[in-house]
Amino acid sequence: MKISFIGAGNVAWHLSQALETANYDIETVYSRNPSNARALTQQLYNAQVHRGLDFLDSNSEIFFLCVSDDAMEEVIRNLSLPSGAILVHTSGSKTLNELQELVDVYLDETIRTGVFYPLQTFTKMFHVNFSEIPICLESSNLDVENLLITLAQSISDVTYAVNSEERKSIHLAAVYACNFTNHLWGIAQDLMKKNDLEFKLLEPLIKETLRKALESEDIFAVQTGPARRNDQKIIQRQIGALKNNTGYKKIYESITEDIIDKNTI
Amino acid sequence: MKISFIGAGNVAWHLSQALETANYDIETVYSRNPSNARALTQQLYNAQVHRGLDFLDSNSEIFFLCVSDDAMEEVIRNLSLPSGAILVHTSGSKTLNELQELVDVYLDETIRTGVFYPLQTFTKMFHVNFSEIPICLESSNLDVENLLITLAQSISDVTYAVNSEERKSIHLAAVYACNFTNHLWGIAQDLMKKNDLEFKLLEPLIKETLRKALESEDIFAVQTGPARRNDQKIIQRQIGALKNNTGYKKIYESITEDIIDKNTI
Structure with missing residues (x-):
């Protein structure tokens, strides 16, 4: 089965390579910035850079839409897909309905839609092990859903059918658990650097905090520190x-x- | 060398056992709540519960003061130590001077002071591997400092001489990196639970976020998510x-x- 990627950012970068490793044929990669598409095709065996958004002659069955939520409408407005194609977005926060509505508004052909959301943070330079990444799937079409399950199971051991509302909750939780904690670690690193102290000093403490949290039914219950003790002297x-x-x-x-x-409740 | 513990909380719990494993002799354990002292002595070979704060007859050379910063003054006000004893606190936020001033005000005997701050989060139920825990040491007395180094090296591979100002910075950084991140994970767990979703789903994402942060010279630079992209639609x-x-x-x-x-700066 042939697959094309629309977008060549962090998600497309890792997902296309994982699917290729699972023996799917990545046909083309499009990016608004062609040099990004070029860089990604160089990581793939036979994929070509696709210029523009006219895919009417494409042999791909599935098109992965890996662009930011903000860019989705503009991309779909200019998109042409072969009739019968499946368009799948990889976003944690965009609902299936929102995608379907854009498709209904801007595309003439019968296009089926789905969601294929790998619950992971991707950065091009950092290799990830896809097999452990939960993949959250959604489609209103049973054939599409089964196809997405097959694709997901070919690269990951953990696949979930998750509806749009659940996916939004997961995405919000992930913002706290990952994006925000990353920022807090950044602050800690900054505070250490300003005092010529190595961030590495905090590493055992951070790892132990995570270990405790992951083993805890109730993470609030293993909270420590001045706020937990309401130690106002230290806090002030x-x-x-x-x-x-x-x-x-x-x-x-x-x-x-x-x-x-x-x-105190 | 004999050692006594004043306080039987999380730090005393783990530190006393680690020192005993390194062949130090834990003589007595005092706690304002004697049942806590009892529970800790049951984890130790020969330690006795010490009732009250009169240690004039004690054979210990070092007294570890493992009480909250808030309780420190009240404990020292009622404390009697044998002349020549060394009193060491284990707090991240109390300076050596603050300890020395309390000793000068309330204790008649010549007592030398020091700081022995294991940079770790301790919970009684969770076993920790002391060998990886950085221990931050401070004393204004060279003999005491050398003794603390010997003690620290007997239980950990990572010991640092850190002055009070540096220790405060480390403690503040640790509050962000550990206490606050734990709370964010708690929020994520809470948001998942409210939607009947397993927190475990986020585990690979959390681990990958941590791995990237620990490998990064600049953690802010590997930030991802809606705030990083200033994606106001998702944020709102x-x-x-x-x-x-x-x-x-x-x-x-x-x-x-x-x-x-x-x-945006």
């Missing part, structure tokens, strides 16, 4: 130390307040 | 989904704002 002193950084201070206050609330 | 929709939880919403807004600021 730490807020004082942040007086020159309004952003860090607001984050400190909002999280501390919520931890204290959780423990 | 997610804030909307949090309208019933002011605490989560404030945290979302404060971190998102800081990520956007970092990427």
Whole structure:
């Protein structure tokens, strides 16, 4: 089965290579920035750069739409797909209906839609092991759903049928669990650097915190630290130390307040 | 060498057992709550519960003060130690001077002081591998410092001489990197549970986020997600989904704002 990619960002980068490793044939890659498409095709065996969004002559059955939510409408407005094709987005936050509505508005042909959301953070330079990545699938068409299941199972051991509302909740939870924690680690690294201290010092502590959290039925219950003890002396002193950084201070206050609330209810 | 513990909380629990494993003799354990002291002595070979804070007859050379910063003054006010004893606190946020001043005010005997801060989160039920835990040491007395180094090296491969200002910075960084991230994972778990979704789904994503952060010279540079892209549609929709939880919403807004600021400067 032939597959094309629309978008050549972090998700397309990893997903196309994983599917190729599972013996699917990646036919073409399109990107608004052709040099990105070129870079990705160089990682693939036979894929060609596709210029423009006219895929009417394509032999692909499935088109993976790996563009940001913001760009989705503009891309679909200019898209032409062969009749019978399947268009699948890989976003955590866009509903299946939103995709289908754009397809209904802008595409004349009968196009079936689906969602193929790999629950992972992707960065081009970092290799990922797809087999452990949960893939969240959705389609209103049974044939498409079965096809997505087959595709997903060929690259991952963990596949889930997840509806759009559930996927939104997962995406929101992931923003806290991953994007926001990454930012907190960035702040910690910044605070250490400013005092000529190695971030590496915190590594065992971070790993142990994660281990405890992953083993906990209730992560709030294993909370430690000054906010957990409502130790106002330390809290006020730490807020004082942040007086020159309004952003860090607001984050400190909002999280501390919520931890204290959780423990005094 | 004999050692006594004042306090029987999470730090005393793990540190006393690690020192005993390294062949130090834990003589007594005091706790304001004697049943806590009892529970800890049951984990140790010969340690006795010490009732009250009069240690004048003790044979211990070192006394580990493992109480919360808030309780420190009250404990030292009632403390009697044999002349020549060494009193060491294990706190990340209390300076050596603050400890020395309390000792000067409340204790008649010549007591030397030091800091022995294991940079780790401790929970009684969770076994920790001390050998990887960085231990931050401080003393104004060379003999005490050397003794603390010997003690630290007997249980850990990673020991650092760190002054009080540096230790405060480490502690603040650790609050972000560990206490606060734990809370964010708690929120993610809560959001998943509310939608009958397993938190385990997020595990590969969390582990990958951590792996990338630990490998990054600049953690802010590997940031992903809607705030990093300043994707206001998703951001506003997610804030909307949090309208019933002011605490989560404030945290979302404060971190998102800081990520956007970092990427638009």
